[in-house]
Amino acid sequence: MGSNVTESVQLRVVDIIEETSDAKSFVFEASSALVYKPGQFLTIEVPSDSEAGGTARCYSLSSAPHESDLLKITVKRVRDGYGSNWMCDNVKVGHTLKALPPSGLFTTRQASSDLLLFAGGSGITPVLSIAKSALATGTGDVVLFYANRNDASVIFASELSELAAKHPDRFVTIHWLESVQGIPTVTQLKNVVRHFSSYDAYVCGPAPFMAAALTALDQLGLPRERKHHERFVSLEGNPFEIEAVTTEHDLSETAKEGSASTTSPSAVPSFRVSGKIGDVSFDHDDWPADQVLLDFLLNKKLAAPFSCRAGECSSCMYQVVEGSVKMLKNDVLDDEDLNDGLRLACQSLPETEAIEISYEF
Numbered sequence: 441m442g443s444n445v446t447e448s449v450q451l452r453v454v455d456i457i458e459e460t461s462d463a464k465s466f467v468f469e470a471s472s473a474l475v476y477k478p479g480q481f482l483t484i485e486v487p488s489d490s491e492a493g494g495t496a497r498c499y500s501l502s503s504a505p506h507e508s509d510l511l512k513i514t515v516k517r518v519r520d521g522y523g524s525n526w527m528c529d530n531v532k533v534g535h536t537l538k539a540l541p542p543s544g545l546f547t548t549r550q551a552s553s554d555l556l557l558f559a560g561g562s563g564i565t566p567v568l569s570i571a572k573s574a575l576a577t578g579t580g581d582v583v584l585f586y587a588n589r590n591d592a593s594v595i596f597a598s599e600l601s602e603l604a605a606k607h608p609d610r611f612v613t614i615h616w617l618e619s620v621q622g623i624p625t626v627t628q629l630k631n632v633v634r635h636f637s638s639y640d641a642y643v644c645g646p647a648p649f650m651a652a653a654l655t656a657l658d659q660l661g662l663p664r665e666r667k668h669h670e671r672f673v674s675l676e677g678n679p680f681e682i683e684a685v686t687t688e689h690d691l692s693e694t695a696k697e698g699s700a701s702t703t704s705p706s707a708v709p710s711f712r713v714s715g716k717i718g719d720v721s722f723d724h725d726d727w728p729a730d731q732v733l734l735d736f737l738l739n740k741k742l743a744a745p746f747s748c749r750a751g752e753c754s755s756c757m758y759q760v761v762e763g764s765v766k767m768l769k770n771d772v773l774d775d776e777d778l779n780d781g782l783r784l785a786c787q788s789l790p791e792t793e794a795i796e797i798s799y800e801f
């Protein structure tokens with residue numbers, strides 16, 4: 441089987457903004473029109489001497505869809521972080537980068553909802569996109585809890601002040617500085633935001649910060665459907681070099697070690713899968729036992745969402761309504777997700793005769 445790259449776009453850098461001493465925003469003009477939702481991210485190809493074809497990193501969009509056709513990501517240097525340091529040290533205006541189209545599930549469900557946003561450090565990037573979009577297109581209030589090390593590390597300080605001045609009755613930022621108040625605890629977070637416990641909550645930042653915020657929300661009684669958090673992990677593979685989807689059902693070594701069949705394609709059992717993606721309903725009875733769900737759906741010309749195709753980013757997440765599947769790998773879904781029937785399409789093999797799935801959850 442030949443190889444191919446996942447469908448990609450070219451991004452030309454038209455501006456670079458120094459946000460802080462260790463964070464930059466990169467403004468892009470895309471080679472083709474891109475549609476995205478506030479809170480989504482771009483997967484950028486980063487050249488690497490040690491890996492043929494480079495590697496990939498996910499960077500959230502800090503721009504909002506209503507602003508313009510230009511796209512903006514914001515990158516904060518991470519100590520020993522190859523991708524972030526390469527971006528900040530090497531990318532110049534006029535350069536062109538390869539990217540996958542916007543993806544991700546960390547997006548708002550209803551524009552009119554009141555929002556309680558938690559951001560820690562560079563976690564402000566998708567949160568700012570959500571806040572700007574909600575204020576411009578919705579009617580609800582927006583409360584932002586924004587934690588940083590100190591004053592100098594606050595990304596988008598001026599933009600947040602401008603938003604507050606423009607929407608004085610709808611938007612407020614609660615700044616929290618570790619240099620002054622220490623690292624926020626669950627109790628402190630709960631006390632600060634308890635008056636907004638009826639809002640829809642969105643959380644993004646370092647893992648300990650997100651864990652504390654989500655625990656505080658749990659203790660305030662927020663139901664699961666009103667709590668949302670970003671699910672980033674560093675990509676191990678390069679989605680730009682994923683082999684082309686094919687009707688030949690080649691097995692990965694991981695699948696071979698599991699229960700999937702290794703016999704000839706004609707002997708591979710098939711399963712039934714039904715559901716809906718967007719406005720399109722489907723019902724197929726020929727899902728091969730040795731082909732992951734994402735590849736099967738794409739072969740059927742269905743617009744199933746995806747990005748990394750390696751079980752590392754959650755963009756292909758869906759819910760099993762009936763039946764069961766086996767996942768080959770899972771780096772992002774927690775026990776609560778799994779108990780709710782959430783699975784990754786790029787890692788799912790069928791286990792029961794008939795399976796019903798949903799992308800609306």
